[in-house]
Amino acid sequence: MQFTDLGYFTRYTPDGDNPHNIQFAQNDDGQDFYDVAKAQVLGFFFLVNERGDVVGESSDITALFPVDMRVVSAADAGALQAAYQSETRLIWDGASISPHMPTRQEFQASALNRIDQEHSKFLLELTGSATVEERDTWPTKERAARAIAAGTATAGQQAMIGYEAEGSGIDASTLTATIIAKAEAFQALTGMAAGLKAKAKTAIMQATNDAIPIDQIAAAIDAVFAEITTQTSAAIAQWKAQAPND
Known part of the structure; x- marks a missing residue:
C-alpha cells in the first residue's frame, strides 16, 4: 500500500x-x-x-x-x-x-484498568436495581436487625424494622432474619469480588512481565479475562441461588 x-x-x-x-x-x-x-x-x-x-x-x-x-x-x-x-x-x-502495537506497559495498564471496570460491574450486579440512596440505608438496617436479634435494639431501630415489616406485610422477626441473611451473603460475595480482583491483577502482572514475548501478551491477557469471566459468572450464580427473598 x-x-x-x-x-x-x-x-x-x-x-x-x-x-x-x-x-x-x-x-x-x-x-x-x-x-x-x-x-x-x-x-x-x-x-x-x-x-x-x-x-x-x-x-x-x-x-x-x-x-x-x-x-x-x-x-x-x-x-x-x-x-x-x-x-x-x-x-x-x-x-x-x-x-499500533501497544508496549508492554500499555498492555498492562489497559488490562489493569479493565479489571477495575469488571469489578465495578460485578458489584453493580450484586446490588441489582438498588439506588445509591437505598444502598446507603443497608448498614443502618443491618445494625438495627442485629440489635433486634440480640435484644439490644433502641426504640428507633425497632420502629425502623417494624414500619418496613408492616409495609411489606410480613412479620418483623422474618424481616429481621432476612436483612441479616442478605447482609452476610452480600459481605461474602463482596469479599469474593475483592479476591477475584486481586487474583486477576496478579495474573495480569505475570502475563505482561518481561518473560512473556510481546507478541504473546494479548493472548495471555485474553486467557486471564476468560478465567475471570468464568469465575465471576459462577460467583453471581451462587449469590442469586443463596440470596434470601424479600
Whole structure:
C-alpha cells in the first residue's frame, strides 16, 4: 500500500477580503488546503495529529479540515478504514499507517484498568436495581436487625424494622432474619469480588512481565479475562441461588 504525505496544515489568513469569514489552512510547503484537495480525486484520506495518531478518515478529502493536523492519502486503504472504524488505534510513522502495537506497559495498564471496570460491574450486579440512596440505608438496617436479634435494639431501630415489616406485610422477626441473611451473603460475595480482583491483577502482572514475548501478551491477557469471566459468572450464580427473598 502506498501512502502520500500531503503535508502538515496550519491556519493562515490569505491576502484580500474575506467577507464570508472562510477558514484557510496551508501545508508546510505553503499550499492551500483547498488547492491540494482539488488535485485529490481517488483514495482514502487520513487526518493525523502531532503525535502521529490517526484521528479522522474519509474518502472525501473536503470532509476533512486539517488545522494543526497532517493529511495522508492512500490509494487503497479499505482495510485501514475498517480498522479505524472499529476503533483500532492507527499510527503514522512518517512513511506508512498501521495498527499500533501497544508496549508492554500499555498492555498492562489497559488490562489493569479493565479489571477495575469488571469489578465495578460485578458489584453493580450484586446490588441489582438498588439506588445509591437505598444502598446507603443497608448498614443502618443491618445494625438495627442485629440489635433486634440480640435484644439490644433502641426504640428507633425497632420502629425502623417494624414500619418496613408492616409495609411489606410480613412479620418483623422474618424481616429481621432476612436483612441479616442478605447482609452476610452480600459481605461474602463482596469479599469474593475483592479476591477475584486481586487474583486477576496478579495474573495480569505475570502475563505482561518481561518473560512473556510481546507478541504473546494479548493472548495471555485474553486467557486471564476468560478465567475471570468464568469465575465471576459462577460467583453471581451462587449469590442469586443463596440470596434470601424479600
